[in-house]
Structures are given as C-alpha cells and as structure tokens.
Amino acid sequence: MDPSCARHHLSRRSTLTAAAGLATGALLDLAGAPRAAAAPAQGPVLAADFTNPVIWQDFADIDIIRVGDTFYASASTMHYSPGAPVLRSYNLVNWEIAGHSVPALDFGAKYDLNGARGYVRGIWASSLAYRPSNGTFYWLGQIDFARTYIYTATAVEGPWNRLTTIGTPYYDAGLLVDSDDTLYVAYGNTTISVAQLSPDGRNQVRTQQVFTTPPSVGTLEGARFYKINGRYYIFLTRPANGQYILKSSGGPFGPYTMRQVLLDLRGPVPGGGVPHQGGLVQTRSGAWYYMAFVDAYPGGRMPVLAPVTWTSDGWPVVQLVNGAWGTSYPRPVVPPPPRQVTPMTGVDTFDGTALKPRWEWNHNPDNTKWSVGNGLTLHTATVTNDLYWARNTLTHRIQGPTSTATIQLDHSAMRDGDRAGLALLRDSSAWIGVKRDGGTTRLVMVNGLAMDGNWNTTHTGTEVASATVPGGRIWLRASADIRPGSARPGTFSYSTDGTTFTRLGPAFSMGNDWRFFMGYRFALFNHATQALGGAVRVLRFDLSTP
Structure with missing residues (x-):
C-alpha cells in the first residue's frame, strides 16, 4: 500500500472470466499447517445469502485469521490512534470491533501533532497472526519505512504490549506461524522477500529475496503468507486492480511460481473499484473464503467476501457470479455463535x-x-x-x-x-x-x-x-x-x-x-x-x- 504506487489502475473496469477450479479440501490448523478434514460442528448455522460489502465501513488492507470458531481481522488506520483495529466475527459476515493492536502511535512527535503531522503515515498494511504454542496474538507492521514493530496480546481486547522492534522495515508484511512454530515474514514491493524470526520473535535470523515481479505484471505488494497442504503461498495484490499468488513446494524461501488470481474483476459495489488485497481464511468445516476490499470513495475501502475453491494442482480460484465478484453468496456454514456481535452503529x-x-x-x-x-x-x-x-x-x-x-x-x-x-x-x-x-x-x-x-x-x-x-x-x-x-x-x-x-x-x-x-x-x-x-x-x- 505504497502512496507512490500506480493507483491509476483504479479506474480500469472489465470482467475476468474464469472457470471454477476443483476444490482440494486442503485444510489449515491454527498455525497454518495442514490437517485432516474435520467433521462439521454440531448444529451448523444455515442461513440465506449474505450481501457485499459485508462491512460497509472503511477497513482496508485486511489480514484475516481463524482461531477455533472465531474469525479475526486487522486493518490499516494510518494516522488514527489507537491503531490497527481487530475485528471479530463468528460467521465471516457480521463483524464487531474488539480492540486495537497498537494502543498509541508512539513513533515520533508528528503523531502527537507536535511540530509535524502524520497524515497518511502510521499504520499501513500490516499483519495479524495467532501462535498456538503460547496462546498469543501477534501484530506486525513497519512504520515510516524505518523499522518494524511487533505487538502481542493473549486476547484481542488487550492489553497489547510492544514485544520488539526490528531494524528491517517489513513493508506490507504477512506473518506466518509455521507448523513447527517457526515465525516467517513475507514482505516487499515488486521485490518480495521472506524473513525468519528468532524463536521468541524478537529478532531477525535471516532474510532472503524470493521473487521479482515480472515487468509485465508491474507492482505487487500487500503480502499475506500461508502454509496450505504442505505448500507455501504468498498472496499479493497489484494495486488497485489485481491479485496474484506465489506458490512454493520447496519451503518458505522458495523457489516460487506465480499465478494470477484476478485482474480487472468487476466488483460488488456500484461505482466502486476492483476487489483486491486482503487475505484467505478457512472455516472449521473446510470451506475457504477470500476477504478483500473495494475502493469506494468517499467512504473508503470496504470489505467484501467471496468463496474460494482450489484447483487439483493447488491454486485458489475465486467463485464468480456472472463473471463478477458476487453481490451476494450463500452464507458460510458455521457453528452457532456464542453471542451476537456488537453493532457498529x-x-x-x-x-x-x-x-x-x-x-x-x-x-x-x-x-x-x-x-x-x-x-x-x-x-x-x-x-x-x-x-x-x-x-x-x-x-x-x-x-x-x-x-x-x-x-x-x-x-x-x-x-x-x-x-x-x-x-x-x-x-x-x-x-x-x-x-x-x-x-x-x-x-x-x-x-x-x-x-x-x-x-x-x-x-x-x-x-x-x-x-x-x-x-x-x-x-x-x-x-x-x-x-x-x-x-x-x-x-x-x-x-x-x-x-x-x-x-x-x-x-x-x-x-x-x-x-x-x-x-x-x-x-x-x-x-x-x-x-x-x-x-x-x-x-x-x-x-x-x-
């Protein structure tokens, strides 16, 4: 999400047609490792269709995870404080704001309106992850191209505390907790790199460039990092009209091959842009979804949701409706929620x-x-x-x-x-x-x-x-x-x-x-x-x- 990126793509509108792929049923455990397919929870919620956008409020650069039967998402907030809100849902459709990962923007006087201002700085695309080994949520993001900050909490409501700062600014980063509990970060703009962190998450052990975007594609950024069915994936956006994915069967440092997920796809918000960025998430019963955002100014960037299937050789396919991201889809099949979420109005x-x-x-x-x-x-x-x-x-x-x-x-x-x-x-x-x-x-x-x-x-x-x-x-x-x-x-x-x-x-x-x-x-x-x-x-x- 670089302000210098070629956002002129926002005005491009056309329809991407793609055949739906054959779902593989690949499943993730909480650390991102493959696991056997789980039986659906008792008493799943069966409901009518949902309508996009699932949240008609400004939550951009979404990272989305599931912990147990609860879904969490993080978003950009720039110069607003506290930063990096954490949203919570039990069905991927109805969301509430549960807390903020960054309690204060203590990154310099400009964030206090003290002699300078931090407009369009601060919390950009960042990452939210959960580490089962210590029952802890991690937020990771770079500030002002200078350094990376990591905050942790055992509950998304907080308290969130700063764990460390790392000298490498992990631009538009995606944090992966691997199946062996190792922490990896995918990051970069056009040149994509992967870093390995120390076991305590406080330091960088290694970093390596793993991919260079072909000139024919242009800019790729907004990394999200996954391990699915034994393969490593880096999910990347082409701002503001495309989504691509890198796949490696050789480990987190590659080599990676690239495939286009969507380009110039008609979105579900009339007058709005192409759904892009965001992340992939899986329900407990094995269904996959992609939560992206749509540029829809003056309101901002609105989250939209679509189901995803997988080809037999392990590539994600967004399920389209009449050649477009659907205005509505069947609601995800999930267990009954423990309570109703708090309305945003x-x-x-x-x-x-x-x-x-x-x-x-x-x-x-x-x-x-x-x-x-x-x-x-x-x-x-x-x-x-x-x-x-x-x-x-x-x-x-x-x-x-x-x-x-x-x-x-x-x-x-x-x-x-x-x-x-x-x-x-x-x-x-x-x-x-x-x-x-x-x-x-x-x-x-x-x-x-x-x-x-x-x-x-x-x-x-x-x-x-x-x-x-x-x-x-x-x-x-x-x-x-x-x-x-x-x-x-x-x-x-x-x-x-x-x-x-x-x-x-x-x-x-x-x-x-x-x-x-x-x-x-x-x-x-x-x-x-x-x-x-x-x-x-x-x-x-x-x-x-x-």
Missing part, C-alpha cells in the same frame, strides 16, 4: 471508564484533556485556527451507503475563541458547530477546509451559514451519502429539542480522491483559537441508517 452515551473500540482519535490525543463517564468531555487541547492541527478530535467511521450522526452537545463551558462541533473529516472537510467570540455564542456551518497532496493545510474553512444558539445545549447532525458517484453529498442540521431539525448551510460534496487513502469520518472536536481552558460535553452520539 447505534447509540453511545460514553458511559464507563474508557472509549469503546469504535472510536479513534485524529493522531494521538492529549489524555489529560478528555474523559468519559456521564458523556464525553473534551477540554480544548490546542490553540489553532486549523482543525487539521487540533488535538483530541475524535473520529468514527461512516456507515454506508448512507448514514446520519447526531450528537447532543453541552457547550455552556466554552470560552471566547473556542470552536466545537461535528465534522465530516478528510483532506477536504466541512462542519457544523458552535463558535464563541466576544461573549456571544453562534451556531455555524463551515466548509472549504482543505489540504494539498503533501497534507499541508491550504484552507482553514469558510463560514457559509449561521444561526443563533439559545441555551447551553444543542443537537447537531451530519448526514453522509458515501456511495461512489458524482454527488456524494454531506448535509448538516441542528435542533434545540432533539426532535425537530433545521438544515444549516448548503450540501457539501465529499471528495473522492484515493490518495488520502482513509475515507471520510464523522468527527467530534473542540479546539481553542485564543487560549486553553474551555470545554464541551457530548452527552450522546447516535449513528443511524435509513
């Missing part, structure tokens, strides 16, 4: 002592300037007139295809110069909120916030509408249509009673350039333009769909 009143894992900050927060319990209190943490420099902006993914975020805001403790509200946040942004100046409080809609291609601010926004604000509480609402297309509108409204809402300002057309990578988010913010000391309280956040 709905109400949050910020109870308890910690934020729920659905939330991520824009860069690392100043933890002395916020609290939860009886609502979310945001003290001003930065004096700036630029929202992109403001610390403690709290973000939430937008639910597609359309959704609405509503907050109840207590602004009675704001001070002169403070700005607080609800934004549609990306490299071009807009917001509705409260301005307090000269002892007067006004409700405003601001648009035109913008960054350039180096993620420097070019415009801090223009106030385009305003209204009076009675009392100390107000409801703010942002609605977003993130379907890929020409309009992509975001609209803002407010209410003084929580029931009747009044539109404020014109529709905001959300940008759909891929280069920021992350999609639009709803964002809660409070920053000062004169002096610190003010605060607001968000009593309630409600994400709803039509």
